[in-house]
Amino acid sequence: MDISDMVQSAVDEHEFDSGLLTLWCVHTGASFLGQANADDDVIADINAFFEDLLPQKAGKYRHKPDHLDNAPSHLRALLTQTQVSIPVENERLPLGKVQSLYLFEHREAPKIRRIRCHFIGN
Amino acid sequence: MDISDMVQSAVDEHEFDSGLLTLWCVHTGASFLGQANADDDVIADINAFFEDLLPQKAGKYRHKPDHLDNAPSHLRALLTQTQVSIPVENERLPLGKVQSLYLFEHREAPKIRRIRCHFIGN
Amino acid sequence: MDISDMVQSAVDEHEFDSGLLTLWCVHTGASFLGQANADDDVIADINAFFEDLLPQKAGKYRHKPDHLDNAPSHLRALLTQTQVSIPVENERLPLGKVQSLYLFEHREAPKIRRIRCHFIGN
Numbered sequence: 001m002d003i004s005d006m007v008q009s010a011v012d013e014h015e016f017d018s019g020l021l022t023l024w025c026v027h028t029g030a031s032f033l034g035q036a037n038a039d040d041d042v043i044a045d046i047n048a049f050f051e052d053l054l055p056q057k058a059g060k061y062r063h064k065p066d067h068l069d070n071a072p073s074h075l076r077a078l079l080t081q082t083q084v085s086i087p088v089e090n091e092r093l094p095l096g097k098v099q100s101l102y103l104f105e106h107r108e109a110p111k112i113r114r115i116r117c118h119f120i121g122n
Numbered sequence: 123m124d125i126s127d128m129v130q131s132a133v134d135e136h137e138f139d140s141g142l143l144t145l146w147c148v149h150t151g152a153s154f155l156g157q158a159n160a161d162d163d164v165i166a167d168i169n170a171f172f173e174d175l176l177p178q179k180a181g182k183y184r185h186k187p188d189h190l191d192n193a194p195s196h197l198r199a200l201l202t203q204t205q206v207s208i209p210v211e212n213e214r215l216p217l218g219k220v221q222s223l224y225l226f227e228h229r230e231a232p233k234i235r236r237i238r239c240h241f242i243g244n
Numbered sequence: 245m246d247i248s249d250m251v252q253s254a255v256d257e258h259e260f261d262s263g264l265l266t267l268w269c270v271h272t273g274a275s276f277l278g279q280a281n282a283d284d285d286v287i288a289d290i291n292a293f294f295e296d297l298l299p300q301k302a303g304k305y306r307h308k309p310d311h312l313d314n315a316p317s318h319l320r321a322l323l324t325q326t327q328v329s330i331p332v333e334n335e336r337l338p339l340g341k342v343q344s345l346y347l348f349e350h351r352e353a354p355k356i357r358r359i360r361c362h363f364i365g366n
Contacts, residue, residue, distance in 0.1 A: 020266055020329075020364055022142055022207050026218035028158040034326035036272040036318050041307035048306070049298070049319050054171070062170070063163035074158050075171050078202060080322060082156035085142075085207050085266050085329050087362030094360045096270035116216045118209030120142055120242060120364060144264055144329050148340035150280040176293070184292070185285035196279060196286050197293050200324060204278035207264075207329050238338045240331030242264055242364060 002037060003115075004100045007086075008093055010117060015091070019121010022085040026114050029073035029107045031080040037100035046104075050076050056108075073106035080104055088121065124159060125237075126222045129208075130215055132239055137213070141243010144207040148236050151195035151229045153202040159222035168226075172198050178230075195228035202226055210243065246281060247359075248344045251330075252337055254361060259335070263365010266329040270358050273317035273351045275324040281344035290348075294320050300352075317350035324348055332365065 011021065025031055036042045054072040061071035084101070086093055095101065103113060133143065147153055158164045176194040183193035206223070208215055217223065225235060255265065269275055280286045298316040305315035328345070330337055339345065347357060 020142070020264070020362055022209055024209055024216055025156075026216060026221060028156065028218065028221050033322055034269075034272065035322065039307050039309075041305070042315075042318050044306045045315055045319065046322065053175075053297075061163070062166045063161050065161075071164075071167055074164050075167065078155055078157060078168065081203065081325065083206055083208065084327055086327065087266055087268055087360050089360075089362075094268055094270060096272065099270060099272050116209050116211075118142055118211075142264070144331055146331055146338055147278075148338060148343060150278065150340065150343050175297075183285070183289045185283050185289050187283075193286075193289060197289065200277055200279065200290065203325065205328055205330065238331050238333075240264055240333075 001103050001105065002100045003103050004093065004095060007101060011088055011091060011093065014119065016088050016119050017091055017122045018089050019119055020085055021088050022083065022118040024083050024116040024118070025103070026116060028077055029070065030103055030105050030113050031077040031082055032084040033080055033102040033104050034084070034099060035102050036098050038098040067107070069106070069108045076106040088119070123225050123227065124222045125225050126215065126217060129223060133210055133213060133215065136241065138210050138241050139213055139244045140211050141241055142207055143210050144205065144240040146205050146238040146240070147225070148238060150199055151192065152225055152227050152235050153199040153204055154206040155202055155224040155226050156206070156221060157224050158220050160220040189229070191228070191230045198228040245347050245349065246344045247347050248337065248339060251345060255332055255335060255337065258363065260332050260363050261335055261366045262333050263363055264329055265332050266327065266362040268327050268360040268362070269347070270360060272321055273314065274347055274349050274357050275321040275326055276328040277324055277346040277348050278328070278343060279346055280342050282342040311351070313350070313352045320350040332363070
């Protein structure tokens, strides 16, 4: 899920001019990515890579939660980022032309995810 | 090693109320994880995953240090995080209900590890 | 590319004494590493690991850009870090004795890369 606009909206709403914005994901089954947004196939490749490296397969993991997608989701989160800090300048996130900030859901079923936002600056 | 309590103790001791706490690991064979703490099998799965992906095996790596666990430890550190920044609010770390902060030792023998802590805020 | 000296020069030039320095890579095909600098074979091992895990091979990825190294570069960036925040103390980066900060180029051809630097402190 591309959250760039949502994060930019928070910057606009609070009139953050320049400073450091930190996002913290309070979940262990979702995490942040700074990634290319020019082509949906990039996201498809990410999903295929993770399914290949850390498949949702019964018997593969020692951790046996209720849902099969739980154990690999921890490992997928570990390889990405629980936290990201983004410099804000002139009320803008410094994202590259084809760069977006994503929240990557590692579980299969849709979930409500909470992100803590912290800003320090003007 | 779950360092959540140790980090919270540092917040308490210095009476940090709200701000941004940054931890920097000055080693290249240990790194940070934000991970689930509900079940020790999660950590066992992490260890198994890394041993599978980056085994401690003679002849696998060009870097030939004194100890076999040194070369893969660099690569394991690279896939996790040398640094983590955590928003502090009302003197609390914003960890989720089953979320802990870990320092992940990638070497086999126990080592003394130093973490630089930086806080900015009130 | 070891950017430790370049980053330290920026700290010197702006006379940053103590605070938090954040680097943000505005590209999706390059990212940051905190890594060992004692032996060039460490970097060779990193390159071999990524080529093994995410090969530049026609037909492997759905994303079909002009250049074969583009699709795996996104995935390699994802496994490392788009952003890094480093505490500065007494005008020094807190790098360990054999620890350097690298900008890791995931594309094959040389490219000009821009890094946003943000400092908060004194």
